[in-house]
Amino acid sequence: MSGTSEGPTPAADLDRSAVTVSDITASTRRGAAGDADGGPPAYRSVFAAAPLAMAVVDRRGLVTDANEALGGLLCGLPGGGSAGLVGRSAADLLDLASDTRTWHAYREVLRGRRAELRCTRRLKRPDGRPLWVQVAVAPLDGGTGGVLLSVTDVSGHRELQDRLRHLEMHDPVTLLPNRTLFFERVTGALETESFEQGGTGRIGLCYLDLDGFRAVNDTLGHRVGDQLLAAVAERLTACAEEAGRTRPGVPLVARLGGDEFALLVEDSTGTEQLADLAESALKALQAPFDLSGQRLNVSASIGVVERHAAGTTATGLMQAADTTLYWAKVDGKDRWTLFDPERNAHLMTRQTLASTLRPAIERGEFRLDYQPLVGMSDGRLRGVEALVRWDHPRFGLLPPNRFVALAEEDGSIVPLGRWVLATACRQARAWQLARPDDPPLFVSVNVAVRQVWDSDLVADVAEILAETGLAPSLLQLELTESAVMGSAGRPLQALQSLSDMGVNIAIDDFGTGYSNLAYLSRLPVSVLKLDGSFVRGFQYEGTGAPPNPADEVVVEAMIALAHRLGLTVTAECVETSAQAGRLRRIGCDTGQGWLYSRPVPPDRISELMAGASYAVGNP
Structure with a gap:
């Protein structure tokens, strides 16, 4: 199979490559149109020898011609080999009908109502590895109704992007998803399309903080502290995997920073599921940690939030979790606490009153x-x-x-x-x-x-x-x-x-x-x-x-x-x-x-002053 170059390419070479591909595509589009009009098939030598994988597709969407570069690229895939591609549906070969927007744009190009289509598709090789290709579709010159389809292998570039994204989205100490990836997952879970396509339509979160972690860093150093964080991450991951064996879906375990971790449950089934997960996390951390010759005992406090996804925002979910984690700390640590709307309302009222006292x-x-x-x-x-x-x-x-x-x-x-x-x-x-x-x-x-x-x-x-x-x-x-x-x-x-x-x-x-x-x-x-x-x-x-x-x-x-x-x-x-x-x-x-008497306004006291004594009293 053909692929992108792994070595660095100078900018001038990239420019020349772009011109060459552009020239080849333009020449092929004109040549294919001339052949359709009865002209000489002069384009065929260029078409066949071009390093760019290409095919000519008629207005019905069927491949009428394909070069060897395309056959080599799709070798081993269904319909692979240039000869085997002729007569096949281009949309099926390149998965152009898998999403509505791409499929609609492709048909518009076939009908001559759109100038071009560019998209990236993920195909699957026989060994299961992904093949990422960039597809360009443009009408042929001459009004034949056909289109020229070109395909570029961008798997190497995509894999590099994936590696960089993985580094960007994961914590280097624990190898867990970091705060950025966590919020991306939360935001995705709260999108209307996510919970309207099935599932429970609910979301749950266990927000965990280690009790006394700062003392470990201060007394034993950051190296031992990092080892402890990594060990905690392993135990929390084991808890999540165990939870996934009893209920659909494995909770996402993430490190949000410092000694804060989160276990996200998409499509949660209720507070009982979150309570079980929080309880198992506390038990998992109770066993001592043996690190660099040191035996450490740590505990955790967990704030638990479980609610309907509809109407919930990522910010609101985290605020509730942070408030509940604070309650768990205040209530004595080494425990989990469930979010209480009434308690939160009282807290919010208290904050509102505090902020408006002086103006009042x-x-x-x-x-x-x-x-x-x-x-x-x-x-x-x-x-x-x-x-x-x-x-x-x-x-x-x-x-x-x-x-x-x-x-x-x-x-x-x-x-x-x-x-x-x-x-x-x-x-x-x-x-x-x-x-x-x-x-x-x-x-x-x-x-x-x-x-x-x-x-x-x-x-x-x-x-x-x-x-x-x-x-x-x-x-x-x-x-x-x-x-x-x-x-x-x-x-x-x-x-x-x-x-x-x-x-x-x-x-x-x-x-x-x-x-x-x-x-x-x-x-x-x-x-x-x-x-x-x-x-x-x-x-x-x-x-x-x-x-x-x-x-x-x-x-x-x-x-x-x-x-x-x-x-x-x-x-x-x-x-x-x-x-x-x-x-x-x-x-x-x-x-x-x-x-x-109960406390009364001043005019009522004036009335009482004029009255008789409280011989027996009147409520």
Whole structure:
């Protein structure tokens, strides 16, 4: 068989070859046309001796003449040999009907409606090796209706391209498909034509990351690290091959970079298949690796995604896999985790809220509700706790637990806290001015520890009290127990300055954190707010459940100790009159909870101030 030259060809030689082939083709087309018109067959000597494989094809698509170069090229193929080619269908010989576009263009050339056709075809030799040929089809001169067909063997060039592509598309360390080839396969699997031609129409992905691989590189060197990656690749490949024996199709194993691997399952059958594959991958990596005299134990975390191919993009699939891999790491490593749309939606919502917090403060999207603080002895309204809400334009009214932690993380708690403090003080002063003959209500405002560190809280409080005219004794600042206990340096100085100013300091959720009672005596604290978990242990009305004696003993002891230290005590989460009665009997000062009122807007507090005392409480 003829083939392309393996050696390098100078540019001038390539140009001369192109001219020679062009001249031969043009001469043959004119000569063949002249012969058809009765002219002398002068072209035949050129046609027969030409190194370019050629054939004359009539308008029916049948070979009427072929030269020895074509016969030699197709030798051993069906219809091989120049004599055996005559009368054969050129489309069958060169596989021109295997795709619709090429077949249509070829027929257009035969009918004289198209000037030429150029295409590359893959034929098969008797030994199974591919024969790549470049085919050119052009009409003959003279209007005979026939065409001249020329064929060039480009197998050598194609094999070189394939070798270069293989190097380009495979990882040199593990010999696995690399990130480029992986995404090419993913993109191809997600094309509409791929899943509409049959199969399950689903796609699955196991995204794997080795736990602690960096330590191997840092302590044993990159050579051992590369050996480990290659060994991991072998085990994952064995897992994929084993999976292919039980279900149609072998998963594609790829190295995406670093210590990240992927197992792609096209036409997956569901999450069970992906879960089995992830489980087998984890088990395969549990056995120790013996490398260069070192025995290494590694584990992996795997994010698993399985979904319909329709509507999925390669980017979306990888984002889901990356998020799920992160969950697997957070959940404890050495495990696989399945993508959870609800968990992802929560994460996306959290990211959206975090990115819009500061602009929301500037746009005035926050508001304050107030929950009454009621005297346990007489049932009268003593004060209120200010609770911030975010009136989000997309997600509706959000409670503090949806955004306060985010605000603390990015520092926006400082401007938000300043706004809450100013708004609450202004409102407390407005209530006082509206009912000058009644005892004024104090307002309790939550303060994050970051507000103490990242701003001058003392100066802010002093400025706000001066602007609003609210007396310092009517302001209570609440800090969590974990933030207050163990305070030293600037936080302790700030709390002491605020206390000296006359502001009350309360420890929120007391009893759930450090509970360092000895340290408590040295803090400028005036109020303890007992965590609601203690109150829930008291008997509920109508449930028939007995009270927890230990809870009552603990609460009574804390109240007694607080009173000995000169502190008042507020009980949170008071929901029944039975709880309120027991708290009153053991000396609790004030209560807060749904028994008295849920958090309400400011105008509702005004109504409560004008009403009777909470003798038994109204939910």
